[in-house]
Amino acid sequence: MAKDPKPRRPRAETPKGFRDYFGPDVTERKEMLDRIAAVYHLHGFDALETSGIETVEALGKFLPDVDRPNAGVFAWQEEAVPGGGSGDWLALRYDLTAPLARVAAQYRNDLPAPYRRYAMGPVWRNEKPGPGRYRQFYQCDADTVGAASVAADAEIIAMLADALEAAGIARGDYLVRVNNRKVLDGILEQMGNSPWFDYSPHGPQVGGTIHSSMKEHDNALFSREDVLRTVDKFDKIGEAGVRELLTTGRKDASGAIIPGLGLKDRQVDPLITFLRSRGSTNTETLNNLRAAVGSSSIGIEGVDELAQIAALLDAGGMGADRVVIDPSVVRGLGYYTGPVFEAELTFEILDDKGRKRQFGSVAGGGRYDDLVERFTGQKVPATGVSIGVDRLLAALREKGLAGAQAQGPVVVTVMDRERMGDYHAMAAELRAAGIRAEVYLGNPKNFGNQLKYADKRAAPVAIIQGTDEAARGVVQVKDLILGAKIAAQASVEEWKSQPAQVEVPRADLVATVREMLARETGAQ
Amino acid sequence: MAKDPKPRRPRAETPKGFRDYFGPDVTERKEMLDRIAAVYHLHGFDALETSGIETVEALGKFLPDVDRPNAGVFAWQEEAVPGGGSGDWLALRYDLTAPLARVAAQYRNDLPAPYRRYAMGPVWRNEKPGPGRYRQFYQCDADTVGAASVAADAEIIAMLADALEAAGIARGDYLVRVNNRKVLDGILEQMGNSPWFDYSPHGPQVGGTIHSSMKEHDNALFSREDVLRTVDKFDKIGEAGVRELLTTGRKDASGAIIPGLGLKDRQVDPLITFLRSRGSTNTETLNNLRAAVGSSSIGIEGVDELAQIAALLDAGGMGADRVVIDPSVVRGLGYYTGPVFEAELTFEILDDKGRKRQFGSVAGGGRYDDLVERFTGQKVPATGVSIGVDRLLAALREKGLAGAQAQGPVVVTVMDRERMGDYHAMAAELRAAGIRAEVYLGNPKNFGNQLKYADKRAAPVAIIQGTDEAARGVVQVKDLILGAKIAAQASVEEWKSQPAQVEVPRADLVATVREMLARETGAQ
Structure with a gap:
């Protein structure tokens, strides 16, 4: 045996029969x-x-003679109170x-x-x-x-x-x-x-x-349950079938005989x-x-x-x-x-x-x-x-009333790590206008990763401002939904008439994004 | 022993340490x-x-050698899988x-x-x-x-x-x-x-x-914890006190000596x-x-x-x-x-x-x-x-931003059991106008009980229509908030100038209630 065995790592698993709900x-x-x-x-x-949590007593599902009465419910016994006998049974x-x-x-x-x-x-x-x-x-x-x-x-x-x-x-x-x-x-x-x-x-x-x-x-x-079971089949087997089940019995589709109630x-x-x-x-x-x-x-x-x-x-x-x-x-x-x-x-x-x-x-x-x-x-x-x-x-x-791909936030990309403050200011301005927005927070070195992230987030719009744009007082606003459409199907003419990325003065950032979002919502 | 002992009734109690939240x-x-x-x-x-529920393994709070490791958490063991060894431990x-x-x-x-x-x-x-x-x-x-x-x-x-x-x-x-x-x-x-x-x-x-x-x-x-504990007392004991605790020790208010860290x-x-x-x-x-x-x-x-x-x-x-x-x-x-x-x-x-x-x-x-x-x-x-x-x-x-007595529904009282349909229609009309409303559903025999019920529900308004009013095509609309105020303090003059109960044509029911609610909200 190894002297200092490395402990096994725990499994990252949703417990069996449960699920996680996202977004x-x-x-x-x-x-x-x-x-x-x-x-x-x-x-x-x-x-x-x-x-x-309720007491098992209040839920009323348990027999006193069952040692671990958790059939059907999740139940456990509280620790014994010192000097006070055994603990209460609790259950979900x-x-x-x-x-x-x-x-x-x-x-x-x-x-x-x-x-x-x-x-x-x-x-x-x-x-x-x-x-x-x-x-x-x-x-x-x-x-x-x-x-x-x-x-x-x-x-x-x-x-x-x-x-x-x-x-x-x-x-x-x-x-x-x-x-x-x-x-x-x-x-x-x-x-x-x-x-x-x-x-x-x-x-x-x-x-x-x-x-x-x-x-x-x-x-x-006969018991009510017998009759209810038969009545429940009325839609499928009709009057004659119900009559058979209640009287002399019935042969089902497989040829098996179901005895009647007599x-x-x-x-x-x-x-x-x-x-x-x-x-x-x-x-x-x-x-x-x-x-x-x-x-x-x-x-x-x-x-x-x-x-x-x-x-x-x-x-x-x-x-x-x-x-x-x-x-x-x-x-x-x-x-x-x-x-x-x-x-x-x-x-x-x-x-x-x-x-x-x-x-x-x-x-x-x-x-x-x-x-x-x-x-x-x-x-x-x-x-x-x-x-x-x-x-x-x-x-x-x-009915299409739920389950649509939820729209993600506007993603402000990071071109220049030293200018995070500017990017945060952009996101804050967008949010102040009621527009869901975030700054990319991963390692900004690979710009392709930032666009992949925006895609995974279902971001409708990405904001880009490098050193050059900052010096000229402009930002690039990229319509990601339109961009995806163009990449998939548009002709060169369409691409030119409705470019997916525009350069606008920094002061026009919010107005431009708002317009772009309205266009996308209208087009959907 | 009695031959057929009556089973003890379960206690209707919130389990210890839990609570119920109302309204x-x-x-x-x-x-x-x-x-x-x-x-x-x-x-x-x-x-x-x-x-x-998570597996105890994923929560990572438990030692493998503890038989019932539920200190701090609610945990229980799943039933053994037949032929598959002992069941998983689960926990809230x-x-x-x-x-x-x-x-x-x-x-x-x-x-x-x-x-x-x-x-x-x-x-x-x-x-x-x-x-x-x-x-x-x-x-x-x-x-x-x-x-x-x-x-x-x-x-x-x-x-x-x-x-x-x-x-x-x-x-x-x-x-x-x-x-x-x-x-x-x-x-x-x-x-x-x-x-x-x-x-x-x-x-x-x-x-x-x-x-x-x-x-x-x-x-x-020394350990970080020692220092943190001392730092946490800075507000109370000041620089000199902290210095004492970290060096030679300190006498507290009760005269007890707390040893220093040296x-x-x-x-x-x-x-x-x-x-x-x-x-x-x-x-x-x-x-x-x-x-x-x-x-x-x-x-x-x-x-x-x-x-x-x-x-x-x-x-x-x-x-x-x-x-x-x-x-x-x-x-x-x-x-x-x-x-x-x-x-x-x-x-x-x-x-x-x-x-x-x-x-x-x-x-x-x-x-x-x-x-x-x-x-x-x-x-x-x-x-x-x-x-x-x-x-x-x-x-x-x-800050008074929550916890105010919540306003209850308008209560349509029942004067005539045979005319429940009419009362339900009134409540439905009020609700269609966005006004919270219900028909009294208890035994209508004692009218006083209906008003007590309305009081318990914090109802702002009660609607009353007996056989006589129905025949004349009118309803009584009773302002319960104003009524309570008048009962508590108003002079006869005030009572006359602003009666708490008005008789209006049945067709004016919704408009009258809406006006009364607006008056009460404005007055609050």
């Missing part, structure tokens, strides 16, 4: 969130920022709803009731990383705690539509679709199943799996009526739903709530081009306790295989009435929305 | 950071956002510089060189919580990696002054003071000490303690000259420093660098009212490798005991040239600044 990745997301926050604020919602938050539950319980005597709050920030999931699956990502939520009225749901639904437009999604490119868990429960009742439903609390949605604590009566003929055809009828109930207007849809739920009181309650929401949205001027009642929304139906909604982007994109498909869901939410109960024992009604920040930003990029 | 706490910090980011951007700095970042070092090494072939970046976000410290000491807080940094020239330091110093003004600190209320570690090293040489200085890398500043890996020659007469008087002279070198102009200060460092080549280099910085700041129009060369800056001198600087707020505040004192430091930075070396083996010059986000926000509050 526009950061600023475009921030701008989008700022526009959404402005809409939330306008609706009377207040900002809330909790820390990234996995969503923004669990911290809201803790805050709503902790400050229940101080917060206004109802409490409208929005929150934006990173959350962490201790999952196996995969392509496009990151272990830290942003969430952007708005919730109303303490309002039992469906007016609170209607408000959040309308606010979501406004927020999408504020973010840059044009009317006609999105649709918020609204359903109600109670309607499906009514349908299940009509199907001859009378499970005793213990509405699920707003449990964490970890790892893409919905953790529902719903318990059904032991005598239930229901009778007449039991399936209410569900089919439900699946076919979307009409050309909300009124028509609601009439169809009313027929489907028949005499089920929970079903009737659900339809009544949807009717109220439709009326409120109508009163707020929210047309069918923005929000519709749509019974085909099933995502979250096993999770929420009342109204549920989902925002879909309706424009088409090409998938990985070059096939056209709708962009799809970017936001969703609904009512969950057991938020604070874990802490206080009292039921507190709540409803909220969560926007998929990365999905929505990807949509803006698809 | 203006969030938005005021965000606005301040937005204004600072705009300055950074204007100077050509690009945003960078790394995740909160404790500052924004360590992740920058990792990024600069990892992407060194892709990033522009020099790389200017800014970063803002939470960092975590696993410290014992105390009053005003939190385990998560914001940092706001700007750094230039890969620029050896002091022009990079000058740029960051000037940018810091601009950023403070953009945040709201008036010129004259702050001063950026600049020093250079190399000057002090020259002084130490002149004092007869010639330690071999291994300039400290930019080690983490955890728990308020500076972890310097500086090694000094075994034959050194230097001879003539050895102390250069340090005293250094401490007294701040002149009325930068030129004077630089001349004094040049005299103090004598023939020390490192000292001369340090003074030359300061002279260059002074010239560059001058060329950029940065006057002595904003930035000065000041040898009394010692904070960070043991930490950085070249120029150091500190921004102080010079206005007075009252401390806990009601005594006047200067607000003090809100930002600092300097040059650290060993950032990337840990990873690549190559020295990469770097310089940067970190703004104390909480301190600066506290300063803005002192």
Whole structure:
């Protein structure tokens, strides 16, 4: 063994499942969130920022008998307090709803009731990383705690539509679709199943799996989940396929037999009526739903709530081009306790295989009435929305509303190391005029490197002043964007008529750069 | 034991050492950071956002032989990979510089060189919580990696002054003071000490303690830290006190004897000259420093660098009212490798005991040239600044520039549950006019509760429309701010001349509210 082994150098690597965001990745997301926050604020919602860390006890995801309970979350145990037994378990938050539950319980005597709050920030999931699956990502939520009225749901639904437009999604490119868990429960009742439903609390949605604590009566003929799974396939396999899955079973495309749930055809009828109930207007849809739920009181309650929401949205001027009642929304139906909604982007994109498909869901939410109960024992009604920040930003990029090559700063090059003060003065003047500018700070010896740097920075303009120019009181102003175009395509005549580099008096520096930037912006 | 013990309810508590930020706490910090980011951007700095989690290896804070190496940081071990040995150690970042070092090494072939970046976000410290000491807080940094020239330091110093003004600190209320570690090293040489200085890398500043890996020659007469500690007391104990501490020792106010370092008087002279070198102009200060460092080549280099910085700041129009060369800056001198600087707020505040004192430091930075070396083996010059986000926000509050009671939304009250649609339409109209507005969403039965709610929300205006008003096509618009004033102080005459509640046609709702808000804003 060597006497003084050189320590191995650490690896410079982003930890697995995480990513680094550079420049526009950061600023475009921030701008989008700022526009959404402005809409939330306008609706009377207040900002809330909790820390990234919660006690495991408050998050409520862990079993006391698990030694290292970090499945799904990043968790660790604090060091033992001397003489005070073992340390607390802490964890990184996995969503923004669990911290809201803790805050709503902790400050229940101080917060206004109802409490409208929005929150934006990173959350962490201790999952196996995969392509496009990151272990830290942003969430952007708005919730109303303490309002039992469906007016609170209607408000959040309308606010979501406004927020999408504020973010840059044009009317006609999105649709918020609204359903109600109670309607499906009514349908299940009509199907001859009378499970005793213990509405699920707003449990964490970890790892893409919905953790529902719903318990059904032991005598239930089938579980809600079974039915939801089938309903979710309606678009693909149609009425006949759904009927097969619920009754005798179905042979899929590969020839495999999927066993049926063993229901009778007449039991399936209410569900089919439900699946076919979307009409050309909300009124028509609601009439169809009313027929489907028949005499089920929970079903009737659900339809009544949807009717109220439709009326409120109508009163707020929210047309069918923005929000519709749509019974085909099933995502979250096993999770929420009342109204549920989902925002879909309706424009088409090409998938990985070059096939056209709708962009799809970017936001969703609904009512969950057991938020604070874990802490206080009292039921507190709540409803909220969560926007998929990365999905929505990807949509803006698809639409050309983000992701453009960001323009870099004007680069003041350094021809003469002794005259750095002059170059700094030029940059300061440009900035005072609101123009992003910097002095080249690398080794100035090789001028080619300075232009390569300007290129890497996507600089629109470079400033050049050597000893000769300084003596004559002039500067060279080089239009790098035009220069690149000319190098790529222009004829000699074009080059002469619109030279990419001009010599101007030093006093005209700012005006010349401003003109050049305006020309480039106009030409783009 | 009970047969079915009821599980204990979880405690709804912010974890110890963390805090929750409500409403203006969030938005005021965000606005301040937005204004600072705009300055950074204007100077050509690009945003960078790394995740909160890094590998312990990349953070470089841990010894391999420590089993649970989480002193100072929050760290945990990933679950073992089946068949792949033990899992990686991960940790929450404790500052924004360590992740920058990792990024600069990892992407060194892709990033522009020099790389200017800014970063803002939470960092975590696993410290014992105390009053005003939190385990998560914001940092706001700007750094230039890969620029050896002091022009990079000058740029960051000037940018810091601009950023403070953009945040709201008036010129004259702050001063950026600049020093250079190399000057002090020259002084130490002149004092007869010639330690071999291994300039400290930019080690983490955890728990308020500076972890310097500086090694000094075994034959050194005294350590730099000894001298820095003494210099730091110059303001309080004066020349005679410093001289005592460096020579024979000193009796403090309590009568306790502090042993001296055992230097001879003539050895102390250069340090005293250094401490007294701040002149009325930068030129004077630089001349004094040049005299103090004598023939020390490192000292001369340090003074030359300061002279260059002074010239560059001058060329950029940065006057002595904003930035000065000041040898009394010692904070960070043991930490950085070249120029150091500190921004102080010079206005007075009252401390806990009601005594006047200067607000003090809100930002600092300097040059650290060993950032990337840990990873690549190559020295990469770097310089940067970190703004104390909480301190600066506290300063803005002192100045009345933040922290005012935020105005709540206009509250549309609910007199008639059946007419929620009408109330929603009112709120939607107000919002369409850019006025923050909401409908009361609690149980509307008790109208007093609605007004209490409006009060808790700091609502400026309440809208009231009962069945009677609806039938007559009017609404009541209640000025809650004026109402509160009248209740507190106004005479009957004033009340009559400027009634706090007016009845207006429904069509005039928006115009009336807008007028009322303008009146209140004007009156404030």
